[in-house]
Amino acid sequence: MIRLVANGDESRWQAVSARVRGGSIRGTPDLDQLPSDSYDAVLLNNPTPRETESIGQSLAQGKHVLIASPVELSPAGLESFTSTAKRAGVQFAVVNFDRYLPSRQLLRQQLDAGKLGRVGLIRMYRWETDQANSSAHQSTLSARLVLDLDLALWIMGLAPHVVFATEARLPQDTGHGRTIQVHLGFPNGPMAMIAYSSALPAGDDYRSLSVVGSSGAAYSDDHQNMQLIYRGDRPQAVRAEEGIRQLVNLTQDFIEAIQTQRDLSPSLTEWSRLNKVTHAVEESLASRRAISLEGS
Amino acid sequence: MTHSIAKPADGLFRCAALSAIKHDYVARGVMSHPRFQLVVVADDPQVPDWAHERNQQLADDFRVPYVRDVERALREFDVQVAIVSSAAERHCDLSIRAALAGKHVIQDKPLTTRSSEADRLVAAIEQSGVKFLMWNRNFLPGVLEASQRIAAGEVGRLLSVHVDFYFAKDAGPTKGSRRPGYPPIDWLTFQLAAHTDGSDGAVGHEAIGELSNEGIYPLGYLQMLVGTRVQRIFARAASHFHQVNADNQVEDLGSMTLEMEGGVIASIAIGRNGASSHPNGGEMKLQIVGTAGALVVSEGRPDIGFYYRDQPAREPRQRRVAGENDFLLAENFAQAIDQDCDTILDARASRHIFATVTAALKSSQTGQPVDVE
Numbered sequence: 001m002i003r004l005v006a007n008g009d010e011s012r013w014q015a016v017s018a019r020v021r022g023g024s025i026r027g028t029p030d031l032d033q034l035p036s037d038s039y040d041a042v043l044l045n046n047p048t049p050r051e052t053e054s055i056g057q058s059l060a061q062g063k064h065v066l067i068a069s070p071v072e073l074s075p076a077g078l079e080s081f082t083s084t085a086k087r088a089g090v091q092f093a094v095v096n097f098d099r100y101l102p103s104r105q106l107l108r109q110q111l112d113a114g115k116l117g118r119v120g121l122i123r124m125y126r127w128e129t130d131q132a133n134s135s136a137h138q139s140t141l142s143a144r145l146v147l148d149l150d151l152a153l154w155i156m157g158l159a160p161h162v163v164f165a166t167e168a169r170l171p172q173d174t175g176h177g178r179t180i181q182v183h184l185g186f187p188n189g190p191m192a193m194i195a196y197s198s199a200l201p202a203g204d205d206y207r208s209l210s211v212v213g214s215s216g217a218a219y220s221d222d223h224q225n226m227q228l229i230y231r232g233d234r235p236q237a238v239r240a241e242e243g244i245r246q247l248v249n250l251t252q253d254f255i256e257a258i259q260t261q262r263d264l265s266p267s268l269t270e271w272s273r274l275n276k277v278t279h280a281v282e283e284s285l286a287s288r289r290a291i292s293l294e295g296s
Numbered sequence: 297m298t299h300s301i302a303k304p305a306d307g308l309f310r311c312a313a314l315s316a317i318k319h320d321y322v323a324r325g326v327m328s329h330p331r332f333q334l335v336v337v338a339d340d341p342q343v344p345d346w347a348h349e350r351n352q353q354l355a356d357d358f359r360v361p362y363v364r365d366v367e368r369a370l371r372e373f374d375v376q377v378a379i380v381s382s383a384a385e386r387h388c389d390l391s392i393r394a395a396l397a398g399k400h401v402i403q404d405k406p407l408t409t410r411s412s413e414a415d416r417l418v419a420a421i422e423q424s425g426v427k428f429l430m431w432n433r434n435f436l437p438g439v440l441e442a443s444q445r446i447a448a449g450e451v452g453r454l455l456s457v458h459v460d461f462y463f464a465k466d467a468g469p470t471k472g473s474r475r476p477g478y479p480p481i482d483w484l485t486f487q488l489a490a491h492t493d494g495s496d497g498a499v500g501h502e503a504i505g506e507l508s509n510e511g512i513y514p515l516g517y518l519q520m521l522v523g524t525r526v527q528r529i530f531a532r533a534a535s536h537f538h539q540v541n542a543d544n545q546v547e548d549l550g551s552m553t554l555e556m557e558g559g560v561i562a563s564i565a566i567g568r569n570g571a572s573s574h575p576n577g578g579e580m581k582l583q584i585v586g587t588a589g590a591l592v593v594s595e596g597r598p599d600i601g602f603y604y605r606d607q608p609a610r611e612p613r614q615r616r617v618a619g620e621n622d623f624l625l626a627e628n629f630a631q632a633i634d635q636d637c638d639t640i641l642d643a644r645a646s647r648h649i650f651a652t653v654t655a656a657l658k659s660s661q662t663g664q665p666v667d668v669e
Contacts, residue, residue, distance in 0.1 A: 118536070120534060120536035120537070120549050120567070121536075121549055121551060121565060121567065123460060123551075123565050125458070125583055127585060127590055162663050164530040164553060164665060166530075166553060166555055166561050167561065168455040168456050168559055168560060168561045168585075169559040170453060170455065170558070170559045170560075170587070171558075171559065176452075176455070176587045179455040179456045179561065179585055181456065181553050181561050181562075181563050183530055183532070183551065183553045183563075185532045185663065188534075189532075189534030189535075189536060189549075190534065190536075191532035191534070191549075191551045193551050193553065193563055193565060195456060195458050195563060195583065195585075197455065197456060197585045197590070199455055199585055199586075199587060199590075200585075200589070200590055201588065201589055206590065206592065208583070208592075210460070210579065212462065212549070212565075212567060212569050212573060213573075214470070214471065214536055214537055214570075215470070215570065215572060216570075216572050216573055217462075217569060217573040217574060217579075219574075219579060222592075223581070223592045223594070288665070289664065289665070290530060290663055290664050290665060292663065
């Protein structure tokens with residue numbers, strides 16, 4: 001049995017623990033307070049800067065560490081933690097939490113089963129309030145936009161060779177977040193577009209993902225997943241959430257990786273690739289040109 | 297030499313369908329309005345037999361003559377409106393001839409296949425003083441809903457407008473299915489054969505991809521919703537699904553990022569994604585962000601679902617209802633004539649859409665954003 005600890009709400013992780021096999025997980029508001037012999041691995045979901053600082057220490061103590069993004073980690077920091085993990089003989093991984101959404105997991109399964117054929121187009125929307133934009137990544141882009149870039153690369157299964165991005169610029173533009181369009185071109189024709197905005201008024205966000213393949217398509221859209229509430233005037237739409245399963249999927253995958261000694265280091269390679277694409281997006285926004293990533 | 301502009305004496309517009317060979321939906325759409333009356337179908341005498349057959353069919357359906365002489369039909373049937381739905385490469389020629397004869401023009405998409413023709417059309421329309429309408433989908437209920445909410449200020453000032461425009465239709469064998477040694481699929485031969493089940497696209501000798509053929513619809517939405525022109529575009533295009541597109545080197549999948557005048561950004565995803573990609577004809581959506589809110593609107597609503605035993609595989613499960621696009625387009629055209637105002641998609645606006653698509657295709661080849669001329 002693998003014993004995991006996680007940052008954050010205890011009762012939430014208790015519910016996760018009841019749903020996983022081959023291990024257990026418990027949440028704690030302060031990892032430093034736990035005796036180091038009481039757990040085997042650490043799962044940090046959306047860690048604070050202080051929790052990020054503790055990663056090196058956990059690795060040095062022989063604990064496996066998985067960070068679920070968004071995460072503020074420089075390439076140098078990543079390299080340092082990777083070296084520490086290798087010396088200690090433990091796993092270190094950085095993953096995009098969004099990949100573990102049940103809808104995204106099912107999409108991955110259907111793609112891997114070849115049901116949609118060759119992916120030709122990925123279309124994503126993410127709109128949120130300006131307050132939600134924590135910009136935890138090292139770039140100036142929204143951390144969530146960076147996660148969507150990762151999702152596009154993950155679904156496509158390869159890196160883009162050209163990146164273009166543009167931003168809405170109204171005259172006397174003040175105080176309504178950023179509205180950015182990212183356009184990725186992949187070798188031999190496939191393409192992806194991400195429409196990001198942090199201009200929504202306070203309230204819920206909006207997400208949509210569609211994937212068009214050569215023999216089928218998938219649509220995961222908040223527009224389709226709304227329940228209606230009637231309380232006079234116009235009805236309210238309330239999103240049907242995917243619930244705790246995202247955390248369960250993440251935890252189960254980490255447990256199995258430890259048990260089977262599956263190498264998690266590819267996640268770090270992917271994270272480095274994501275950094276390059278993120279920088280290309282920023283460069284395109286600044287230069288107003290498409291950025292070629294061929295040979296990078 | 298130009299003729300005087302034809303005006304109806306009784307409020308009715310007498311119409312000639314010129315080369316109704318692509319589809320007859322434009323002529324039939326116009327006839328949904330009681331002020332329009334089809335009085336003749338006409339085409340040039342030298343068009344091939346299959347074109348004469350299709351023209352004759354429409355004429356028979358409406359019980360009007362089919363005349364193998366365009367100028368004579370326009371001259372002798374007291375026509376005020378010409379409806380052009382020919383092969384794409386003949387669109388402008390027929391529209392210009394009608395305009396110069398003093399007839400108002402309703403034309404099918406795309407505008408043309410050549411920029412010189414587009415310029416010639418704009419000049420002919422403006423010189424003749426007639427009205428021009430490119431047939432479009434701007435008055436579908438979902439699009440009107442978005443337009444009205446934007447106009448009412450419900451989302452504040454526009455920041456971005458996005459359109460998903462996917463047709464869940466097949467176009468023959470899938471890409472990669474041609475056996476070694478077999479010849480490439482001829483575009484026109486394929487389109488003619490596909491006409492029987494309505495799966496044909498741009499009929500004509502020149503192969504036309506989805507950006508050129510269907511791009512007018514989402515670009516028409518942008519024109520109406522944003523109200524400004526496209527300045528710059530970055531686009532990707534691929535023949536991803538169908539062998540006929542791959543063989544003729546035209547795209548069946550495309551994506552565009554657009555920078556509009558006034559700082560608004562937009563994007564369009566468009567594709568003929570195959571019948572298996574959606575149960576109801578294709579996902580079509582408008583997603584709009586403004587300074588005070590956002591809109592997510594399905595172009596296909598309202599609709600009603602029908603599911604039953606032994607239902608044919610190709611029959612749509614969701615059927616659109618309460619659409620008045622045809623009537624409202626015709627009404628818009630009639631008002632433009634009555635009040636001497638612009639149509640919802642006039643010649644200059646259509647010319648701009650053509651230029652936008654041209655820039656998109658160039659961008660997809662160069663890998664860089666391109667200014668729209």
